[in-house]
Amino acid sequence: MRNLYHFPLCPFSRKVRFILAEKNLDFELIQENFWERRRDFANLNPAMQVPVLVEDNITIPDSYAICEYIDAKYPENKLLGNSLEEGAGIRRLVSWFDNKFYNEVSKYLLNEKVFRFYTGVGGTHSDAIRVAKANLLPHLEYIRFLTDGYRWLMGGKLTLADIAAASHISVIDYLEEIPWDNFPEVKEWYALIKSQPSFRPILADRVLGFTPPKHYANLDF
Amino acid sequence: MRNLYHFPLCPFSRKVRFILAEKNLDFELIQENFWERRRDFANLNPAMQVPVLVEDNITIPDSYAICEYIDAKYPENKLLGNSLEEGAGIRRLVSWFDNKFYNEVSKYLLNEKVFRFYTGVGGTHSDAIRVAKANLLPHLEYIRFLTDGYRWLMGGKLTLADIAAASHISVIDYLEEIPWDNFPEVKEWYALIKSQPSFRPILADRVLGFTPPKHYANLDF
Numbered sequence: 001m002r003n004l005y006h007f008p009l010c011p012f013s014r015k016v017r018f019i020l021a022e023k024n025l026d027f028e029l030i031q032e033n034f035w036e037r038r039r040d041f042a043n044l045n046p047a048m049q050v051p052v053l054v055e056d057n058i059t060i061p062d063s064y065a066i067c068e069y070i071d072a073k074y075p076e077n078k079l080l081g082n083s084l085e086e087g088a089g090i091r092r093l094v095s096w097f098d099n100k101f102y103n104e105v106s107k108y109l110l111n112e113k114v115f116r117f118y119t120g121v122g123g124t125h126s127d128a129i130r131v132a133k134a135n136l137l138p139h140l141e142y143i144r145f146l147t148d149g150y151r152w153l154m155g156g157k158l159t160l161a162d163i164a165a166a167s168h169i170s171v172i173d174y175l176e177e178i179p180w181d182n183f184p185e186v187k188e189w190y191a192l193i194k195s196q197p198s199f200r201p202i203l204a205d206r207v208l209g210f211t212p213p214k215h216y217a218n219l220d221f
Numbered sequence: 222m223r224n225l226y227h228f229p230l231c232p233f234s235r236k237v238r239f240i241l242a243e244k245n246l247d248f249e250l251i252q253e254n255f256w257e258r259r260r261d262f263a264n265l266n267p268a269m270q271v272p273v274l275v276e277d278n279i280t281i282p283d284s285y286a287i288c289e290y291i292d293a294k295y296p297e298n299k300l301l302g303n304s305l306e307e308g309a310g311i312r313r314l315v316s317w318f319d320n321k322f323y324n325e326v327s328k329y330l331l332n333e334k335v336f337r338f339y340t341g342v343g344g345t346h347s348d349a350i351r352v353a354k355a356n357l358l359p360h361l362e363y364i365r366f367l368t369d370g371y372r373w374l375m376g377g378k379l380t381l382a383d384i385a386a387a388s389h390i391s392v393i394d395y396l397e398e399i400p401w402d403n404f405p406e407v408k409e410w411y412a413l414i415k416s417q418p419s420f421r422p423i424l425a426d427r428v429l430g431f432t433p434p435k436h437y438a439n440l441d442f
Contacts, residue, residue: 046363047321058306064285065312073305084294085279091286100268103324142267 002027005044005052007034008205009114009174011106012063012098013051014167019067019160021198023074027053035119063098067160079160086154093146093153093161097168101139106168108132113175117209133177140183143169147189158196166193170202174212180221187221194219223248226265226273228255229426230335230395232327233284233319234272235388240288240381242419244295248274256340284319288381300381307375314367314374314382318389322360327389329353334396338430354398361404364390368410379417387414391423395433401442408442415440 004020004027006013020027032041032050045052045061052061053069060066071080081087108128116124143165146153153161169190172178180187193199194217203217215221225241225248227234241248253262253271266273266282273282274290281287292301302308329349337345364386367374374382390411393399401408414420415438424438436442 047317049321058309060309060313062313062316064316065309068289068312069305069309072308084290087293088279088281088286088290091289092281092283095283095285096268099320100270 001054001056003030003054004028005030005032005041005050005054007032007050008207009110009171009210010050011102011164011167011171012049014170014202015063015098015160015164016051016053016066016070017202018163018167018198019070019079021201022077022079022158022163022196023070025070025074033118035115067094071160079158079163081159090154090159090161094164096142097161097164101165101168104135105132105139106171108135109172109175109177114207114210136172136177137179140178140186143189144183144185147185151192152189162189162193166190166199170199173216174210176213176216180215191219191221194221222275222277224251224275225249226251226253226262226271226275228253228271229428230331230392230431231271232323232385232388232392233270235391235423236284236319236381236385237272237274237287237291238423239384239388239419240291240300242422243298243300243379243384243417244291246291246295254339256336288315292381300379300384302380311375311380311382315385317363318382318385322386322389325356326353326360327392329356330393330396330398335428335431357393357398358400361399361407364410365404365406368406372413373410383410383414387411387420394437395431397434397437401436412440412442415442 002020002025004013004016006017006029008031017029032038032052034041034048034050037048042048044054044059047061049061051063051066052059053066060069068080071078081090109132112124112128116122143153150156152158153165169178194203206212223246225234225237227238227250229252238250253259253273255262255269255271258269263269265275265280268282270282272284272287273280274287281290289301292299302311330353333345333349337343364374371377373379374386390399415424427433
């Protein structure tokens with residue numbers, strides 16, 4: 001038995017769904033509206049955050065802990081590298097997207113556009129949205145730089161770095177905030193991501209109150 | 222040759238110094254005032270953040286990437302667990318302190334009290350300091366809960382969870398913001414940390430413009 005507590009627009013939940021699917025592992029998805037602070041969920045994860053994986057009798061909160069666990073437990077198709085050096089390069093990029101990109105871009109857009117709608121707390125800060133949109137541009141430029149001459153962020157093979165990056169990018173794209181026309185090379189990388197069977201179910205998800213742009217789930221965009 | 226680019230009051234740099242010392246690895250410390258955006262440092266780490274480890278010809282930015290690399294490369298005295306399950310429990314706590322604690326407590330206090338002083342940008346937001354001090358209390362309570370009946374956060378052995386927690390706590394203590402008298406059990410855990418030979422050099426560090434309280438480096442406090 002394998003259950004994943006997630007929220008469809010949470011980039012960290014998407015990262016875990018993507019890695020589980022890349023490893024060909026079956027799982028049940030349970031949507032957790034974590035801001036409702038459900039008591040049973042607090043018992044699973046006192047941090048009250050998604051994702052949380054429950055595999056057999058083991059409960060693992062936190063996408064970092066989950067991805068390390070999954071990649072080590074199911075070592076076929078290693079997504080964290082085949083050597084220590086490669087692993088360090090991949091983890092540096094995972095951290096770039098999960099920390100730097102998240103705190104400079106995803107967090108602002110999700111808080112202002114999505115979670116404020118669900119929680120009803122406070123008014124929108126258009127300043128925060130403006131800052132996030134400006135911050136996004138050097139990150140897209142960085143993806144362009146990393147993929148220059150290569151299919152994937154680390155070169156010839158999809159790794160957890162691509163999975164982390166795509167998880168954030170796809171959430172921002174759902175909110176129609178990626179200026180694709182200005183970044184054709186990044187679009188090419190993301191088209192490859194979109195074509196992965198492991199990523200397709202993520203693009204099929206919809207959440208109450210938000211409709212993604214027409215191009216969102218299309219392979220040709 | 223092993224060099225660590227760090228800043229003395231950066232909790233992530235402290236975490237790496239602590240793990241390197243626990244592994245009995247020699248290293249040279251290079252203080253990097255990362256806010257000065259030195260060009261040579263940008264070449265080492267485009268994220269312009271400390272810590273960065275340079276070991277032989279391998280450059281590893283980011284404390285997550287560095288700690289995973291070090292623990293796997295020098296597996297004697299494992300600090301990320303002896304089983305996958307144990308590793309997941311440790312990583313969940315590392316993430317708690319490096320993400321939740323950092324974003325709710327350390328980041329505010331460091332930005333408002335330390336980095337604003339060095340960069341000279343903007344005035345102090347006393348609101349942020351007040352929020353951080355309030356946020357700190359449930360985190361100290363959580364450490365009390367985790368160590369209840371045990372020496373360390375994960376039970377009988379020091380792990381990267383203790384190292385991460387102590388790195389944040391020690392920075393906040395340098396800034397004299399830990400209400401030790403209200404948390405005697407947490408004080409007991411931290412006294413054990415302070416008595417580790419691997420942690421002593423960190424407590425000996427001083428930075429320009431900030432003097433820690435008298436008790437800061439004392440084993441008896």
